Amino acid sequence: MQTLANYGDGGPGPWILFVPxxxxxxxxxxxALLRRTVWRGRRGGPWRQPPAGNDSPIAVLGxxxxxxxxxxxxxxxRLSVLNEEFGRTSKGxxx
Numbered sequence: 001m002q003t004l005a006n007y008g009d010g011g012p013g014p015w016i017l018f019v020p021x022x023x024x025x026x027x028x029x030x031x032a033l034l035r036r037t038v039w040r041g042r043r044g045g046p047w048r049q050p051p052a053g054n055d056s057p058i059a060v061l062g063x064x065x066x067x068x069x070x071x072x073x074x075x076x077x078r079l080s081v082l083n084e085e086f087g088r089t090s091k092g093x094x095x
Contacts, residue, residue: 057082 061082065075
């Protein structure tokens with residue numbers, strides 16, 4: 001019984017397995033290239049930043065305090081109102 005396409009009679013022998021491996025590498029490389037370039041912006045992945053859309057009132061208040069738009073007294077006063085409105089209790093501190 002002759003195997004690998006008549007290896008002893010001048011056939012390609014084990015080299016016949018080389019062609020499918022090359023095609024698998026070419027297709028895999030093409031998919032990897034597309035994933036890293038074209039498809040990168042269309043969907044999320046570990047390299048993508050989460051959208052900066054945290055628009056909760058408490059987060060907005062925190063950003064305003066951090067940027068210096070409001071002082072500490074106004075921050076705590078507004079935070080207490082927001083905590084009452086959203087049913088949250090303050091953690092620690094004197095409130």
